[in-house]
Amino acid sequence: MSTRGEGRRIDSALTGVVCSNCGRRYDADSLLTICDDCGKVLVAEYDLERAKRSMTKEALAGRDWNLWRYAEVMPVRDPEHRLTLAEGGTPLLKVDRWAAGVGLPNLLVKDEGRNPTGSFKARGLGAAVSRARELGVEAIALPSAGNAAAAASAYASRGGMDVAVFMPQDAPEVFKAECRALGARVYLVDGLINDAGKIVRENGSSRGWFDVSTLKEPYRAEGKKTMGLELAEQLGWQVPDAIIYPTGGGTGIVGMWKGFDELEQMGLIGSSRPRMIVVQSEGGAPIVRAFERGERHAPLWEGAETIAPGIRVPVAIGDYLILDAVRESGGTAIAVSDAELEAAMRDVAASEGLFVSPESGAAFAAAAKLREAGQLAEADRVVVYATGSGLLHTDLIGGDYPVLDPNDPDVGQVIDSAYA
Numbered sequence: 001m002s003t004r005g006e007g008r009r010i011d012s013a014l015t016g017v018v019c020s021n022c023g024r025r026y027d028a029d030s031l032l033t034i035c036d037d038c039g040k041v042l043v044a045e046y047d048l049e050r051a052k053r054s055m056t057k058e059a060l061a062g063r064d065w066n067l068w069r070y071a072e073v074m075p076v077r078d079p080e081h082r083l084t085l086a087e088g089g090t091p092l093l094k095v096d097r098w099a100a101g102v103g104l105p106n107l108l109v110k111d112e113g114r115n116p117t118g119s120f121k122a123r124g125l126g127a128a129v130s131r132a133r134e135l136g137v138e139a140i141a142l143p144s145a146g147n148a149a150a151a152a153s154a155y156a157s158r159g160g161m162d163v164a165v166f167m168p169q170d171a172p173e174v175f176k177a178e179c180r181a182l183g184a185r186v187y188l189v190d191g192l193i194n195d196a197g198k199i200v201r202e203n204g205s206s207r208g209w210f211d212v213s214t215l216k217e218p219y220r221a222e223g224k225k226t227m228g229l230e231l232a233e234q235l236g237w238q239v240p241d242a243i244i245y246p247t248g249g250g251t252g253i254v255g256m257w258k259g260f261d262e263l264e265q266m267g268l269i270g271s272s273r274p275r276m277i278v279v280q281s282e283g284g285a286p287i288v289r290a291f292e293r294g295e296r297h298a299p300l301w302e303g304a305e306t307i308a309p310g311i312r313v314p315v316a317i318g319d320y321l322i323l324d325a326v327r328e329s330g331g332t333a334i335a336v337s338d339a340e341l342e343a344a345m346r347d348v349a350a351s352e353g354l355f356v357s358p359e360s361g362a363a364f365a366a367a368a369k370l371r372e373a374g375q376l377a378e379a380d381r382v383v384v385y386a387t388g389s390g391l392l393h394t395d396l397i398g399g400d401y402p403v404l405d406p407n408d409p410d411v412g413q414v415i416d417s418a419y420a
């Protein structure tokens with residue numbers, strides 16, 4: 001299997017980039033951030049008539065499982081710039097005991113924790129870093145709760161680029177070490193991810209750093225879109241009844257929603273869509289609050305606090321795109337407590353052999369709550385996105401373990417009593 005995507009000449013059908021808010025069009029081959037006119041999110045467009053000629057079910061069957069499997073609807077033109085660490089191609093797993101327990105026998109888990117650097121952020125950053133490199137960028141910067149920083153560091157390193165990451169001071173240690181190992185300049189910020197974002201905005205361009213913040217350039221969402229493309233392909237070109245997704249900045253929801261439309265336009269799926277379900281933490285749920293109030297914008301959530309760092313996002317530039325997808329799909333938005341998400345994380349690990357991140361725990365907890373509230377039916381085919389690996393969050397699990405003295409004649413007693 002090729003590891004750098006060489007040797008496969010599939011043309012990107014990228015034709016342009018358009019503002020999701022005011023409709024202004026941009027040259028796709030210039031380096032873009034947000035809309036110059038209105039400051040909103042830019043979105044990539046493709047010639048799908050052209051893409052569908054080569055991106056057929058049959059052609060796909062022979063391709064590697066990585067971001068560039070769907071190269072026709074990805075933004076990188078030159079295969080030399082399609083960086084890959086074999087991201088994507090994540091399994092759809094059954095968790096039958098757990099799922100039966102909550103009354104959702106048709107629930108599947110998309111296990112994104114197996115991606116390079118342990119989260120689905122590899123998809124978004126793999127795409128954004130590759131495209132930035134193609135457009136001549138030599139150094140990138142971003143604010144991150146941890147996973148995005150790790151993924152950006154990995155792909156920048158892969159591409160021989162410089163990277164500076166800005167994380168909240170209390171980000172899990174593993175991310176700081178991982179980024180440092182991957183060659184990044186690691187900065188800690190006394191604040192949250194939006195504070196880190198402000199530092200990047202105000203200090204990045206004078207240092208020649210291209211800002212790859214969530215939805216502040218058009219291509220991270222394109223990488224995350226592949227979560228939806230892959231799901232449809234894995235389900236035999238079907239979509240499930242509901243997708244449950246732990247939501248922070250919202251690139252995943254927005255990207256998948258766009259991806260389903262592209263698949264339909266290419267004739268690969270029909271017109272039905274999954275209900276898109278946003279999950280946030282009660283300690284920081286701006287999208288849930290806006291959904292409940294019937295609003296299209298989600299004001300900043302003051303003092304956002306949760307043990308799930310990937311969804312500790314007080315304000316999202318793509319709020320309107322997330323909320324549109326949820327509403328158009330007939331989905332919903334729900335908050336779970338830290339206690340609920342942690343319990344779900346532990347339950348799934350102990351009962352199903354799947355050690356997922358706390359954000360993923362939130363999605364499992366939401367599935368159970370929505371079933372209990374009757375918002376999901378027993379027959380529903382539900383896909384929970386386990387967005388990251390629990391291995392990055394051992395700090396939430398640790399505690400005291402029995403220590404055994406090999407010379408203690410009563411060691412057997414200690415063994416038995418420790419877990420009695």
Ligand SMILES: *Cc1c(COP(=O)(O)O)cnc(C)c1O
Pocket residue numbers: 119120121147148214224246247248249250251252253310311357359360387388389
């Ligand atoms: C970033 C992140 C999220 C939130 O993803 P968005 O697509 O930005 O909403 C969820 N889970 C994990 C593990 C993350 O790292």
Ligand SMILES: [Zn+2]
Pocket residue numbers: 019020021022023024035036037038039040
């Ligand atoms: Zn605009």
